[in-house]
Amino acid sequence: MRAETLKGHLDGILLAVLEPEPRHGYAIMEALRDRSAGQVDLPTGTIYPALHRLERTGLVRASWSTVGGRRRRVYELTSAGRRALETERSTWRDFSAAVTALLQPMPLAVSPQ
Amino acid sequence: MRAETLKGHLDGILLAVLEPEPRHGYAIMEALRDRSAGQVDLPTGTIYPALHRLERTGLVRASWSTVGGRRRRVYELTSAGRRALETERSTWRDFSAAVTALLQPMPLAVSPQ
DNA sequence: ATAAGTAGAGTAGCATTGCTACGCATGAAG
């Protein structure tokens, strides 16, 4: 996946990966890598700020936990987050349909003779 | 179309709309509006800088023309632009497939019992 | 006439957002 292409669609993806169960940042990165067959492999400098952003806007809720001497910050969707995810999904459907249509090779407009 | 969602995919769209025939900026805006049923309605502050960018990077070539006392800057694809358009199309296919998959509601991973 | 609307190009500066390149800590494996 080329960098930067994600722009604007990362939040939806993060919400989606948190939908079935709460996860911590590192696990989110792994889940994305697995589910996209390595196509989406985000650096920590992308993932953590994005999670903080989602937390700040109230779409996820975070809490610390410690597992095997290592601390983790576990994120879970809020109800606002679940709603936002649905919105993202429908936005994505519209958006991707529009872009797909526009990228389609277009025949020359026929001017009436 | 929500603003900002386009991020990173505008160039490909512009190249696509220029593929069948050269157009000037204003005509590009109209073509996009028509072809997307009003969904993609870009302000001039988006379109002109983007065209300049494409010109600067050699993907389009521009020339002035005057029609009915009004000057127009007409853009056409270069061969590099045609190649870039193909790349954009395949990038888009990969990207949209990946995002669609990731946004899909995911079942909880089954842990072996 | 003149005001409003359409056609047409442009810029400055902002906001968002993902990325690079770091720092720091703990535990396991060689």
Added chain:
DNA sequence: CTTCATGCGTAGCAATGCTACTCTACTTAT
């Protein structure tokens, strides 16, 4: 004891679309 995986974090950069504006010229109402 060094390297690797796990795990969180930030500062600052770069790209890019948008808002809000300027300027010109023709066209159509009032």
